[in-house]
Amino acid sequence: MNNVTIINGQKKYYHPLFLPNRIVFKLKLKNNVQVDLPVLQYNGTFVKVNNKLVKYTQSSRGTVLINLKKGNNIVEVGYRPWKLYYLTLFISAIAWIGLLCEYIKMHNKTLGNG
Numbered sequence: 827m828n829n830v831t832i833i834n835g836q837k838k839y840y841h842p843l844f845l846p847n848r849i850v851f852k853l854k855l856k857n858n859v860q861v862d863l864p865v866l867q868y869n870g871t872f873v874k875v876n877n878k879l880v881k882y883t884q885s886s887r888g889t890v891l892i893n894l895k896k897g898n899n900i901v902e903v904g905y906r907p908w909k910l911y912y913l914t915l916f917i918s919a920i921a922w923i924g925l926l927c928e929y930i931k932m933h934n935k936t937l938g939n940g
Contacts, residue, residue, distance in 0.1 A: 832862035832885075837933030855896050863890045865903045872903040 831838045831851070843850040849865055862885045865871075873882045873892055876899060885891040890903050 834859045852901045855894050861894050865890050866915040870906045872904050
C-alpha cells in the first residue's frame with residue numbers, strides 16, 4: 827500500500843497523522859469521489875468524516891473504501907479493540923506485579939532480611 831491513496835482510480839500520496847489506534851487524513855477534493863485509503867480493514871474498524879461516523883466498504887485490496895464530498899475532509903480511520911483485549915491486558919499486568927513481588931521476596935531472603 828505504501829501510503830498510496832486511490833481517488834477515483836488515480837494514485838495519490840498523502841502523509842497521514844498517526845495517533846494511538848487511529849490514522850487521520852486531511853483531504854482537499856475538487857469533486858465528490860470514491861477514496862480507497864491505505865488502511866487495512868479489520869473487525870472493529872470505524873471511519874469518521876469531519877467528526878461524523880460514516881459507513882465504509884472493503885476495497886479489493888482489503889483496505890477502507892469510502893465516498894467523500896468535494897471540499898475539505900478530515901477522515902479518521904480507527905480501531906476499537908475487543909473487550910477481550912482489555913481483559914488480557916489486565917491479567918498480564920497482575921502477572922507482572924506478582925512476578926515483581928516474588929522477585930523482591932527472593933532478593934530480601936538472599937540478603938538475610940527475610
